Amino acid sequence: MNSDPLELGRLYAALAQALLQAPANDPAAAREYYRLFLSPEGAPCPPWQSIYMAAEGEQPRLMGPAHHSALQWYRRYGFEPALDNEPADHIGLLLLFYAHLLAVDAPDPELAAYEAQHLAWVPRFLAKLKQHAVHPRFQALAAELSEHL
Amino acid sequence: MALTRRNLLKSTGAAGAALLTVPGALKGFDQFFRPASSLSATATKVTTCCGICSPACGMQATVQDGVIQFLEGLPGDAHGEGHLCGKGAAGAGFLYDPDRLKYPMKRTNPNKGFDEDPGWVRISWTEALDTIAGKMKGYIDAYGAESLLFITLPGPDLLVRLINAMGIVNRTDHIDVCFQTDRIIQKYTTGGKTWCNDFENAKYILLFGWDMVSKAKIVYANGVVKARSNGAKVVHFSPTYTATSRMSSEWQNIKPGTDLAVALAMINVIVSENLYNKEFVDAYSNFGQYEAQIRSHFAEYTPAWAETESGVAAADIARIAREFAQSGGGIVPAHKKTLCANYMNSTQLVHAVSILNILAGTVDRAGGRYFPRTVAIPGVDAVYPPPAYPAKKGARVDGRDKLPFVQETDSGLFSTLADGMLTKYPGQIKMAFWNAYTILAFPNPPKMEQAMKSVEFVVAMDFLPTDTVSMADIVLPSAMYLELNDVVARDYQAKYPQAMPRVAVSAPIFETKSAGYVAIELGKRLCPDYFKLADGSWINPNVLLDEKVKRAGLGENFAEFKAKGIVEKPAPFVPRTTFATGDPNGKCQVYVPQFAAKGAEALPKWHPKREQPSADFPLYYLTFIPGIHRRNTSENNRILHEIMPTNAAILNPALAKTMNIKEGQTVVIRSRVGQIELPAHLSEIIRPDAVMVAHGFGHRSRYLSVAGGNGSRDGDVVPDASIDDFIAAGNYGGASCIMDVVCNIAPVA
Numbered sequence: 001m002n003s004d005p006l007e008l009g010r011l012y013a014a015l016a017q018a019l020l021q022a023p024a025n026d027p028a029a030a031r032e033y034y035r036l037f038l039s040p041e042g043a044p045c046p047p048w049q050s051i052y053m054a055a056e057g058e059q060p061r062l063m064g065p066a067h068h069s070a071l072q073w074y075r076r077y078g079f080e081p082a083l084d085n086e087p088a089d090h091i092g093l094l095l096l097f098y099a100h101l102l103a104v105d106a107p108d109p110e111l112a113a114y115e116a117q118h119l120a121w122v123p124r125f126l127a128k129l130k131q132h133a134v135h136p137r138f139q140a141l142a143a144e145l146s147e148h149l
Numbered sequence: 150m151a152l153t154r155r156n157l158l159k160s161t162g163a164a165g166a167a168l169l170t171v172p173g174a175l176k177g178f179d180q181f182f183r184p185a186s187s188l189s190a191t192a193t194k195v196t197t198c199c200g201i202c203s204p205a206c207g208m209q210a211t212v213q214d215g216v217i218q219f220l221e222g223l224p225g226d227a228h229g230e231g232h233l234c235g236k237g238a239a240g241a242g243f244l245y246d247p248d249r250l251k252y253p254m255k256r257t258n259p260n261k262g263f264d265e266d267p268g269w270v271r272i273s274w275t276e277a278l279d280t281i282a283g284k285m286k287g288y289i290d291a292y293g294a295e296s297l298l299f300i301t302l303p304g305p306d307l308l309v310r311l312i313n314a315m316g317i318v319n320r321t322d323h324i325d326v327c328f329q330t331d332r333i334i335q336k337y338t339t340g341g342k343t344w345c346n347d348f349e350n351a352k353y354i355l356l357f358g359w360d361m362v363s364k365a366k367i368v369y370a371n372g373v374v375k376a377r378s379n380g381a382k383v384v385h386f387s388p389t390y391t392a393t394s395r396m397s398s399e400w401q402n403i404k405p406g407t408d409l410a411v412a413l414a415m416i417n418v419i420v421s422e423n424l425y426n427k428e429f430v431d432a433y434s435n436f437g438q439y440e441a442q443i444r445s446h447f448a449e450y451t452p453a454w455a456e457t458e459s460g461v462a463a464a465d466i467a468r469i470a471r472e473f474a475q476s477g478g479g480i481v482p483a484h485k486k487t488l489c490a491n492y493m494n495s496t497q498l499v500h501a502v503s504i505l506n507i508l509a510g511t512v513d514r515a516g517g518r519y520f521p522r523t524v525a526i527p528g529v530d531a532v533y534p535p536p537a538y539p540a541k542k543g544a545r546v547d548g549r550d551k552l553p554f555v556q557e558t559d560s561g562l563f564s565t566l567a568d569g570m571l572t573k574y575p576g577q578i579k580m581a582f583w584n585a586y587t588i589l590a591f592p593n594p595p596k597m598e599q600a601m602k603s604v605e606f607v608v609a610m611d612f613l614p615t616d617t618v619s620m621a622d623i624v625l626p627s628a629m630y631l632e633l634n635d636v637v638a639r640d641y642q643a644k645y646p647q648a649m650p651r652v653a654v655s656a657p658i659f660e661t662k663s664a665g666y667v668a669i670e671l672g673k674r675l676c677p678d679y680f681k682l683a684d685g686s687w688i689n690p691n692v693l694l695d696e697k698v699k700r701a702g703l704g705e706n707f708a709e710f711k712a713k714g715i716v717e718k719p720a721p722f723v724p725r726t727t728f729a730t731g732d733p734n735g736k737c738q739v740y741v742p743q744f745a746a747k748g749a750e751a752l753p754k755w756h757p758k759r760e761q762p763s764a765d766f767p768l769y770y771l772t773f774i775p776g777i778h779r780r781n782t783s784e785n786n787r788i789l790h791e792i793m794p795t796n797a798a799i800l801n802p803a804l805a806k807t808m809n810i811k812e813g814q815t816v817v818i819r820s821r822v823g824q825i826e827l828p829a830h831l832s833e834i835i836r837p838d839a840v841m842v843a844h845g846f847g848h849r850s851r852y853l854s855v856a857g858g859n860g861s862r863d864g865d866v867v868p869d870a871s872i873d874d875f876i877a878a879g880n881y882g883g884a885s886c887i888m889d890v891v892c893n894i895a896p897v898a
Contacts, residue, residue, distance in 0.1 A: 013175045020181060022271065031257060034269050040624040041267070041614050042248045042853045051247045059787035061245035062658070063216045071214060072190070079182040084215070085656050096181055103175055 012099035018141055019047060020092030032135035044132040049089035052121040063087050069117055070094060091125055094118045123149060190214050196223060196714040197652035199237040200630025201779055204228045204366045204641040206237060210654040217241045217631060217655055227642045228368045235777045239788040240631055244655060248614050248785055248854055250626035251659035253277035261602060261620055277623055282674035284606045288579045295319060295543020296577060301584035306528040307668035310535060314679040318541040321561025323590055330496040330882035331483045333554045337741045338503035339512050340728035343520050344641045348372030351516040352478030354383045356393060357408040359484045363392035363776040368641045384469055386411060389841060390834040405769040405839060406492040406758030406889060407459035412501035413755060414455035415470035417447045419508050424474035426510025434507050435732055439740035446752045478516030479509035492889045496882030497753035507737045513725040521643035524701050526636055532696045533688060535679050546574045548872025553747050555883040563591050564885035568871040570600040580606040584664055587615035589781040589848060592887050593822055593869040594862055610664060613785055616849050625667060628657035634707055636698055646718040648703055650711045665690050749881040756879060759889040766820060766891035769839035772863045781845040784856035795860040796843040797830035803837045808896060815897040820890055822868045825861040826897060840894050866892055
């Protein structure tokens with residue numbers, strides 16, 4: 001059992017990266033990544049929180065309230081996403097930032113608030129990932145994320 | 150939700166992540182995050198204009214952190230009068246559609262079809278552009294520039310420059326299913342296509358078909374409402390009872406495709422009873438020069454004859470003709486699909502409409518169709534004159550070059566394209582570049598799918614996933630109007646010149662780019678002399694825009710123009726006294742000798758519609774674009790989807806009763822080319838001898854999360870055509886005949 005927050009942060013950082021970038025040296029896994037998350041024909045597992053949590057009475061869309069909320073969190077800790085033309089509520093960014101909160105030993109209330117605001121939707125994303133992932137890498141990713149939820 | 154540090158501590162921790170673990174503390178954090186900058190979270194309001202359709206209503210965007218929160222009309226704007234239509238207000242629903250195309254992608258599975266996994270992988274813009282340029286060069290070297298097909302509007306101007314520089318003869322667009330016939334007719338009858346109708350000063354408005362009140366454009370809907378408030382009479386000829394019918398003084402339930410008969414008979418009455426505006430007609434038209442031919446030509450088109458064709462009572466036709474002519478301000482607008490393009494006789498109809506406007510004496514006069522007093526915005530070729538373009542060689546696969554008046558307009562023929570690609574010029578097209586069009590836009594889409602499968606290499610540039618994307622080898626994600634700067638001259642309500650900035654209220658999201666960027670980058674690779682300036686630098690779209698603004702007299706540069714918002718140059722409206730029709734005396738042309746010189750009709754003759762009800766297909770088939778949707782591009786917009794999610798077969802309860810069809814029951818509609826299944830919707834708004842289906846539904850694209858597989862494709866029942874069909878039918882304006890269809894209907898067991 002590992003109780004080092006930094007180690008836990010590393011775990012989440014690793015999971016986040018697997019969600020933020022297609023695998024570099026595995027063409028089949030890369031195709032699966034694009035099919036799941038970015039298919040130009042409509043992706044079965046969109047990785048952005050705003051699509052899962054629309055504002056009251058509104059339809060899901062990119063750059064919704066979760067995007068702005070995530071930006072506020074990042075800014076409070078002195079950061080912004082490196083790509084400013086992309087949504088801030090990508091699951092990879094949210095996990096990576098959670099890893100950062102762990103690494104800087106953010107207080108428990110902070111962690112709890114962040115979890116409530118930005119990680120509560122992750123099971124719905126994982127359900128889609130489990131349903132649609134075919135390649136073993138993404139099946140494993142879905143299983144691994146689920147294991148820690 | 151249980152993802153907490155506490156249960157993490159109970160987990161196997163990093164050991165469980167062996168598959169994905171990378172060494173180093175929070176490796177990658179710096180790659181994905183940077184120190185916070187000064188981006189403001191405070192909401193601001195930006196003045197811009199809409200880009201959903203051409204009137205470009207003034208708009209205010211509330212923006213926070215570069216993200217649009219709300220769109221609303223701009224008070225004081227002449228087009229929207231402070232309002233947006235549903236589509237305009239839902240603009241952010243396009244921009245932030247979860248299915249939005251995000252990055253350049255390439256297909257890795259060469260097999261194409263809706264049941265194939267294309268194996269999309271993300272590529273860089275450089276790889277995408279290098280690949281496209283390489284393919285273009287390869288095909289041109291091997292087969293000539295006629296092997297390339299660009300399916301795009303003639304814009305942006307940079308893309309047209311690329312097409313011209315490469316000598317590409319096959320550029321086509323949807324204008325034939327829209328207003329092409331009217332463009333040809335207005336050019337030769339009154340001196341040029343205009344979108345301006347002075348409804349608020351009109352005394353009598355005749356509307357053939359066009360449901361202008363429920364359809365955006367706001368400027369027209371408001372115009373009709375104002376006309377009614379001002380006491381004008383509005384008569385609507387339509388086989389369906391629409392919002393326009395309700396707003397009109399009189400609705401005439403006309404048999405589909407017979408509006409021409411009524412228009413010809415109205416001319417008959419006005420001419421034979423000498424009710425026309427003699428002062429205008431004598432001074433500003435060639436009526437006098439061809440009076441004998443004109444009187445003789447229209448003599449046979451009596452109201453009694455028109456009644457037998459149209460079902461409109463002869464007495465009503467004669468009465469409406471007299472009222473119109475004697476109103477002192479009659480106008481007959483001609484607009485898009487519902488009038489200009491639907492039937493094999495639509496070209497003759499818009500000619501008759503133009504004649505009615507001339508006879509009313511309201512061309513470029515109060516209460517009539519007038520020419521826009523507009524701001525001239527120079528194109529790229531005016532700002533940076535190009536070297537001479539090469540001659541365009543090879544066959545037009547849509548056959549446009551066989552219709553000289555369509556050829557002059559430089560628009561396209563969607564209705565004949567598939568037949569040309571498959572039958573007349575099979576194998577000619579090796580590469581197709583689609584810019585913001587979908588297969589759904591064509592009559593008989595299955596045939597267009599077949600045509601596209603005959604093309605070796607397909608590029609699809611769009612901002613939303615379409616069925617074309619499913620057929621593509623490379624997908625280019627397009628920025629949309631809310632993400633691009635532009636300058637827009639007003640040409641719908643333009644009694645004096647006005648222009649508006651279209652402002653990038655949001656930076657292009659993900660890696661979306663403009664078609665202008667693509668044109669420049671392909672130009673650099675393929676025809677650098679056309680994209681290089683005298684000082685050796687490349688054309689820069691921002692500098693080009695600054696130059697356009699400056700030369701149009703709107704400001705020193707775009708930034709200054711943007712700060713101004715609407716720029717208006719008020720000037721008195723001086724009616725035209727000469728008309729650039731080709732007439733040597735500068736007069737409007739009732740009789741068009743240029744048509745006769747090229748084998749077309751100098752005066753509009755009666756032609757029946759292409760297809761008549763028969764024992765096999767006893768019903769008229771009508772289509773329409775719902776007011777809340779934009780052609781075939783908005784069905785995936787979740788906001789608009791909520792308002793109108795799908796389509797249905799709309800039929801009269803009396804017809805339904807004879808067929809034992811109940812509300813909501815699935816029915817099959819069949820024509821000579823195809824069939825569709827969809828639920829029945831019973832309504833008194835439609836004649837008992839017709840069935841109507843909304844256009845825009847039935848997208849096939851996989852996973853298109855809202856529109857994919859939803860509803861039925863109206864076009865599957867609509868025949869496409871060959872260019873020979875058009876020539877034989879005297880369809881010299883290339884009307885696409887998208888409603889010239891008959892069908893049957895039956896309940897599905």
